[in-house]
Amino acid sequence: MEALLEVVMRRADMAATQPAQVSGLLRLSGGANMESWLFRYGDQRFVLRRAPSAEWIATRPLDMGGEAELIRRAFAAGVAAPDVVAELNPEDGLGIGFVMRCLPGSADPEAALGHDPQRAAILAEDLAQAMARIHALDTAGLGFLPRLDPAEGVEGLARQFADAGGDRPLIALGLAWLRRHLPPPADPVVVHGDFRIGNLMVDQGRLSGVIDWELAHLGDGHEDLAYGCMTVWRFGRLGQQAFGLTDVESLARAYHAAGGEAFDPARFRFWLVYRTVWWALGCLSMGQDWRSGTDRSLERVVVGRRCAEQELDLLLLLESEAPEAERARPLPAAPAPAPASNGEPSAAEILTAVSEWLASTVKHTLAKDETLVRERWELAVARNALGIVQRELAGRSDPADKALADDLLAGRQTLATPGLLADLRARALSTLSADMPKYPALAAARLLWERH
Known part of the structure; x- marks a missing residue:
């Protein structure tokens, strides 16, 4: 692989009088979709970003050539983005992807979140400014970017839900809410689509670059604001809703001061619910990717079980709309635990x-x-x-209930239905306790719900 990369780098480094060598090739951890490989070319560090397979990238709305082009435009416009230096050709024998200069710092969440409140607030302002600059990019000539209309997006999620079996009641609850709360059209801007802790390079407490642009599209800038505020991307900092760094109001002020549009709480809430449903379905799709052979990595099947995280978060987002009597209703009695075995190992x-x-x-x-x-x-x-x-x-209790999911989608049952909220709470706790018991919001939800 190093020899193949040298050919790519020498093609990109046409002005060099003495070609360098590739060394230190290292597969980086993380990355639910793309592969990232760190390497040195001479005395400089670069990252190869490539698709796991041609079949996988063929299903994506934005191909890697479009992603590379957008990153180039963002970099030229002053966005903290990587410098793309080369794109892979079929004859390179390395698959589909591109090479970019390695940014300083780390994408590890601890690099972003492991700071005192004052430094966290400064980093939050960096993120707000970066978002504002992305949303200010000239959309002329970006016709290759997909466009996300809220109504079309919700119906796309509904089709994805049906394809996945249409049997998860908590996802159905979220879809029904989205259909009732569609926002008015917004002027389309460039939306990064995956702007969150983990996709942001941080160096000494400051933002050094925005990476992973594969989900970029034209749409509502509030989507980026909301996405980074999802519970899952706070990495345990539950009290700091905005990226695990600060509060939403402070983030919104910093975004507006940097040139972003005025904050709209209703649009923000819509996109917060939307992207939570989107990621719940995205987790389910990981399992299908594994089954189909598109990507047989172990990570795919494990991420498929993270759907329960988003189902819990959805219920925490939406339960405030239930009647007070339903919110105060205690959880149904849990089944007695199975007796411990004294015989052969289970x-x-x-x-x-x-x-x-x-x-x-x-x-x-x-x-x-x-x-x-x-x-x-x-x-x-x-x-x-x-x-x-x-x-x-x-x-583990079965999270599937097609009849209930159908009722929720059709509006035959709602959070005002007596006993439904308590039942959904119990389902969410049971499923997540089995699938991802260390998810930080689980303990908080159990404490909240079991005190009734």
């Missing part, structure tokens, strides 16, 4: 033993080589997968 116990072995033996082996960053991350994913299976064997 399947769940065997999985626990395998996970502990991986943690002690394999982790120790990987720790000896500092370059195995991706492998250590995949080990964590594998242990997570074993835990999911272990908890399912111990007793």
Whole structure:
């Protein structure tokens, strides 16, 4: 792979009198969709960004050539974005993608969120300014970008829901709400589409660049504002709704001061619910990607079980619209736990033993080589997968209920239906406890709901 990259870099570095060599090739961790490879060319660092397969990229509204072109335009317009230096050709033998200069800093959430409140507020202002600059990009000549109309987007989500079985009541609840709360049309701007902690490079507490532009489109700038405020992208900083850094009001003021439009709370709430439904369905689609062979990575099936996170978040977003009596109704009684076995080890116990072995033996082996960053991350994913299976064997309630989902979509049942909110709360707690018990919002929701 290094030899193939050298050909690409020498093509891009036409002015060099002495071609350099590629070294230090390293697969980076993370990235639910694209692959990222860090390498050196001479004394400079670069990142290869490429699609996992041609079949996968063919399903995307924006191809990688369009993504590279948009990043170039953003970089030229003064947006903190990477400098794209080369695009891959079929004859390069490296797949589909492009090479960009490596930005300083890290995309690790701890690099962004592990600061005192004053530095966090400064970083939030950096993000607000970057969003405002992206939304101010000239849309002329950007006809290759897909356009997201709210009504069309909601119906697209509804079709995706139906294709996934149409049987998750909490997603149906969100879709029904979206259909009732469509915002008026907004002047289209360039929307990054994945502007959140984890896709933002941070260096010494300041924003150094915005990466991962694969979901960019033309639409409502409030979508970017809302997306980074989703609970999942706060990485445990539940009290700081805006990117885990500050409050929404402060973010909105900074965005407006940087040239962004005036904040509209109704549009913000619509997009917050929309993107929560969108990501719930996106998680479900990961499992289908694995089944179809488009991407057989272990991460796909594990992310597929993160749908329960978004279902919990949806209910927390929408339950305020239920009557007070329903919000105060206690949870239904939980089933009694199964008695512990004193006989042969159960399947769940065997999985626990395998996970502990991986943690002690394999982790120790990987720790000896500092370059195995991706492998250590995949080990964590594998242990997570074993835990999911272990908890399912111990007793996971089925989150599917097609009849209830149909009723919610049709409006035959709502949050005013006696006992429905309590039932949905219990379902959300049960499913998420089995699938992703460490999700930070789970403990907060349990504390809130179980006190009634």
